[in-house]
Amino acid sequence: MxxxxxxxxxxxxxxxxxxxxxxxxxxxxxxxxxxxxxxxxxxxxxxxxxxxxxxxxxxxxxxxxxxxxxxxxxxxxxxxxYMPNKSLNYFIFDPKKRELLTWPKQFEIVMGIARGLVYLHQDSKLQIIHRHLKASNILLDKYLNPKISDFGLARIFRDDVEDAKTESWEHCKFYQLLTYVC
Structure with missing residues (x-):
């Protein structure tokens, strides 16, 4: 308070x-x-x-x-x-802020998101499927480094499960995110 x-x-x-x-x-x-x-x-x-x-x-x-x-x-x-640059959403949909996302910065953001997903999917002790990855759930620090947020719909899957599935494809919006960024 x-x-x-x-x-x-x-x-x-x-x-x-x-x-x-x-x-x-x-x-x-x-x-x-x-x-x-x-x-x-x-x-x-x-x-x-x-x-x-x-x-x-x-x-x-x-x-x-x-x-x-x-x-x-x-x-x-x-x-x-606290993430001073809010979310990637603000940069994608604001024409003035979008200019800050040069091609090298876009590449850095995509690679940072990919590293976060690799950590979640295979490198952490818990293997996690995020299920709600979208531009508004990618937060940007003061240097525009990406950080994945909002784990409310995430699920843990076991090591012995080769093909982890979620109930809805709509929760998996990484493809749309890459489309906006690139």
Whole structure:
């Protein structure tokens, strides 16, 4: 509450399917992003537990850093590192910001996303299928380095499963993301 000035409008960053995101500043000056899950969503509780459980176990330079969570009564919060350049979405669909995405920078972003996916799929102790990869779930740090976020729909699959499948192709939007970036 203190870090976000009671979830003030001036600290509002954006909204997702089950949540709102606010910028916060801790007492030590560290900037954070606070994901506040909707109190009215029936689906939000499962996604909250899933995201907190998965992202807490995963640490990689191309994944958004998870700092903590809070669940008290109906209030559910996820705390992440703050990404000053928001999401790739803002750069793709804003003509002025799109100019900053030179071909070499686009290539760096795509390679960073690919490295994050390789980590999730084969290099981490848990093998994860993200299932909701899209431009708005690729956050950009101050140097425009990509970090995969939003693990609410992600699923763990076992090492002995050769062909992991998800229930819906719509959750897998990496192809569309590459199309926009390239």
């Amino acid at each position: 203190t870090a976000t000035k009671n979830f003030s409008e001036e600290d509002f960053i954006g909204v997702g399917g089950f949540d709102s995101v606010y910028k916060g500043i801790l007492s030590n000056g560290e900037e954070i992003a606070v994901k506040r899950l909707s109190k009215n969503s029936r689906q939000g509780g499962e996604e909250f537990r899933n995201e907190a459980t998965l992202i807490a176990k995963l640490q990689y330079k191309n994944l958004v850093a998870f700092l903590g969570c809070c669940s008290q009564g109906e209030e559910r919060l996820l705390i992440y590192e």
